[in-house]
Amino acid sequence: MNYEAVIGLEVHIQIKTHSKVFTRVAAGYGQPANTLTDPVVLALPGTLPVMNKAALDAIIKAGLLLGCEIAPVCKWDRKNYFYPDSPKNYQISQYDQPICLGGSVEIELPGVARNVMGEHKRIPLTRIHLEEDVGKLNHFATESLVDYNRAGTPLMEIVSDPALHSADEAFAYLTSLRATMIYGSISDCDMEKGQLRCDANISIRPVGETRLGTKVELKNLNSISFVRDGIAHEIKRQVAVLERGGTLAQETRDYDGQTGTSQSLRSKEMAHDYRYFPDPDLMPVKVDEAWKEKLRAECPELPFPKQRRFVEGYQLPYTLTSVLVWDRALADFFEQAVKLAGQGKAQAVGNWIVNDLLRELGASKREFTELKVSPEHIAALVQLVDTGSVLTNAAREIFVEMFATGELPGVIADRRGLRAAPTDADELEQWCRDAIAANAKAVAEFKAGKDSAINAFKGPVMKAAKGKGDPKRVDAMLRHLLAAT
Amino acid sequence: MADALFFKPIAELGALLETKTVSSVELTQGVIARTMAVDGRVRAFNSYDEADALAQAAASDARRAAGQARGPLEGIPVGLKDVISVAGQPLTASSKMLANFVSPYDATVTAKLKGAGAVIWGRLNCDEFAMGSSTENSAFGPTANPWDLTRVPGGSSGGSSAALAAGEAIATLGSDTGGSIRQPAALCGVVGLKPTYGLVSRYGLIAFASSLDQIGPLTRTVEDAAIMLGAIAGHDPLDSTSFKADVPDYRVEVKRRQGPWRLGIPKEYFGAGLDPEVSAAVERAIAFYRTQGCEIREVSLPHTQYCLDTYYIIATAEASSNLARYDGIRYGHRAKDAKDAVDIYFKSRAEGFGPEVKRRIILGTYVLSSGYYDAFYLRAQQVRTLIRQDFLNAYREVDALLTPTSPVPAFKLGEKSDPLALYLCDIYTIGVNLAGLPALSVPCGFTAGGLPVGLQLIGQPFAEANLLAMARVYEQAHDWRLKHPVLP
DSSP states (O other): OOEEEEEEEEEEEEOOOSBOSSSSSBOOSSOSTTOSOOTTTTTOTTOOOOOOHHHHHHHHHHHHHTTOEEOSEEOOEEEEOOOTTOTTSEEEEOSSSOSEEOOEEEEEOOOSSTTSOOOEEEEEEEEEEEEEOOOEEEEOSSOEEEEOSSTTOEEEEEEEOSOBOSHHHHHHHHHHHHHHHHHTTSOOOOGGGTSEEEEEEEEEEETTOOSOOOOEEEEEEOSHHHHHHHHHHHHHHHHHHHHTTOOOOOEEEEEETTTTEEEEEEEGGGOOOOOOEEOTTSOOEEOOHHHHHHHHHTOOOOHHHHHHHHHHHSOOOHHHHHHHTTSHHHHHHHHHHHHHHOGGGHHHHHHIIIIIIHHHHHHHTOOGGGOSOOHHHHHHHHHHHHTTSSOHHHHHHHHHHHHHHOOOHHHHHHHHTOSOOOOOHHHHHHHHHHHHHTOHHHHHHHHTTOGGGGHHHHHHHHHHTTTOOOHHHHHHHHHHHHHHO | OOOOGGGSOHHHHHHHHHTTSSOHHHHHHHHHHHHHHHHHHHOOEEEOOHHHHHHHHHHHHHHHHTTOOOSTTTTOEEEEETTBOOTTSBOOTTOGGGTTOBOSSOOHHHHHHHHTTOEEEEEEOOSGGGOOSSSTTOTTOOOOBTTBTTBOOOSSSHHHHHHHHTTSOSEEEEEESSSTTHHHHHHHTSEEEEOOTTTBOOTTBOOSSTTTOEEEEEESSHHHHHHHHHHHBSOOTTOTTSOOOOOOOHHHHHHHOOOOOEEEEEGGGGSTTOOHHHHHHHHHHHHHHHHTTOEEEEEOOTTGGGHHHHHHHHHHHHHHHHGGGOSSSSSSOOOTTOOSHHHHHHHHHHHHSOHHHHHHHHHHHHHHSTTTTIIIIIHHHHHHHHHHHHHHHHTTTOSEEEEESSSSOOOBTTSOOSHHHHHGGGTTTHHHHHHTOOEEEEEEEEOTTSOEEEEEEEEOTTOHHHHHHHHHHHHHTOOGGGOOOOOO
């Protein structure tokens, strides 16, 4: 039998704010244990929460970016459960009135080849709500210790509809969601730091069936690849169980990305009763149109719309755009360089950035923000090549040097003597005639239709030009002479 | 014979301090000496720190000498109920759970009192986590009523009312969730004011029921209550439920406003269960107001009969969640022999909480449970709206309501062993908390047996100045405030 997987993702993303969501103490990562705490974080007797407006701004912005409906009132509920990482033994969260409803995440599935755009889909969202993160338990041989540094960090939970149908879709969903949040400066989404965490609800059903199968919740998917692998593994496991006539239990399973296996954590019977009720310590907050408009104005263009614009507006090939648009700073850098170099030079600019700049950046292990070259450098280099002042090979060398030093390309070309020699047309014609005369076999092959035979003449010409011949002009001259032979 | 210093109201002591007739150190020493002499019998304090109080008093005297006195509370010893945080001092909520807890921060009211120059003096006993009406639920033992040491001082702020009546503090702060300031004030013959919900910051008050709790003063006189309220009221950025309202100068307003007012007598508050002596005292007070030209009108609060049920659903629901943090993990009592985290929870909470607290946590957990939420908690919130509407309807006809504070005068320690019988002590006070209104209790006489009786005035939202003025008109025409208990 053929089965279809139905997957819903619950993604927790930490919001990047200076202070925690209900108190003034700093939010952060990698600090000594329990230093990012205060009486409110530790839930000392008598303390009260006060809403951090920046966190609310961020989640509303996230909702606007994803096309959600923003609730007119932001209301708080307590989710009651006991666990040592939760200082109050209740989590302030949103239960029946999440701040964002609906919306969707646009995803792109893998294309048939790397240079072909894949199918696009919109995965509908159920809701996004704001809550507070919990602390972290560290287990030792005979005791466990709690670090409350993370407790109270603003956290949003983004819940998708059960509308994903493969591990690849889940992967694409997370990639797109992550890029959206980074674009909006809402979170850095560093999964190693726990800034983005994902749980997946997975069920399978025979193709054609409309009812949902038994749902398994998969936890601890702590990298985007683990999400893909874990889901693929779970779908296979479920199919195997049904194929051998077994039944699936509604349960929560823990996926181990290192071994690629999962095991049951708890069954449905042990599900919590969280006893939600409105938090009497926090007043509901009205979100009016003016507030939303102000945030809407801060919303950046997202990667997919940007990609469509790059393809249509700049006539860029898909492969270039698929590198350029996923990093907002890189895309901005590109557009600034194009503005300086001219609209028609977009592909040349894109090539330099995607091929040379990213290669050098990777090799240098520097951050994009630490770049010594600016869009001006790229535009200047493009112009040097375009006017024939510098040949492509020389330009590559210039690029490496300007990346390292931040000098302008013209300066490097002059200092290093990398300007193309102004080749005399007669001289070039003579070199070409000599090369053709010296290789009758290649002439015959070329005449017989073997186009690549032309390359046999180029070596001797370049040798005669001492490496400074413009390959385009050489090629054109050879073709001109061969046609006349 | 003139009163001893420790029986004088703030206003009088302020004049003595101002003229340097006495120093704050002398006054504080007097209060400490009085406490040493009587607290073995009254047991109003959970703890006190004489050295710290005297250091504060000395600092106050130094400020005054430098011409930097901060106002009417400068140098006045004020006792705080042991649910209000004072940096560096114990904060126990009269619970074994917090028996060894020292708070690292000041509640907003504490910071405001310090800022006003007051001398923070002692941690006052109460019912455990402010749950009760007799102060018998304290893990550290009951407080006695100074008017009759075999009787309760009321509760939950019984330490605050008893200490004041016994001269162990010049003024005190209590907290009121269902009557916990007003009822002990009535039973101990002092003034107790529960402000409008949101007027006084709750930051640093151990939460019992967040939507009902308010801190308020207990004082010897109405003017003193005005002075104390002026010091602690006002918006606090650390409490989201605190109201952004202008705070009038209550001390000026309480004398300026003379009435007459239209007073409503809610008929539901004068039914079965009301002690005849209490009833008679309140009737005399009503008659007094009539002679002052006040219009007295009977009004109805038709949902009164649902107050108790509504209160015990909402208060316990909130309490079950508020008290979850006392788990033995970060601070507070931790069972010695616990095996793992869950075991720490079960054993620490079983050992740390007393029976009334456990009863309310269990009740509150139940009413919030899946399948019961709609029938109990949600319904109670709807009824709460109706109860508030009752009061607001009445305020279309009258300026304030006049009722007994407590249906009975102080009862014997151990007399009410049935929790439900104790819950009935609050029937005239809990509606006010459900409706978020201000109310005060002012002494209105004594029973034949010499027990104080309190009169409750319930006001419109944020109309504390009116309420205080009404109470002062009555107070000034009577001399109840001049009587003090004689401790054997």
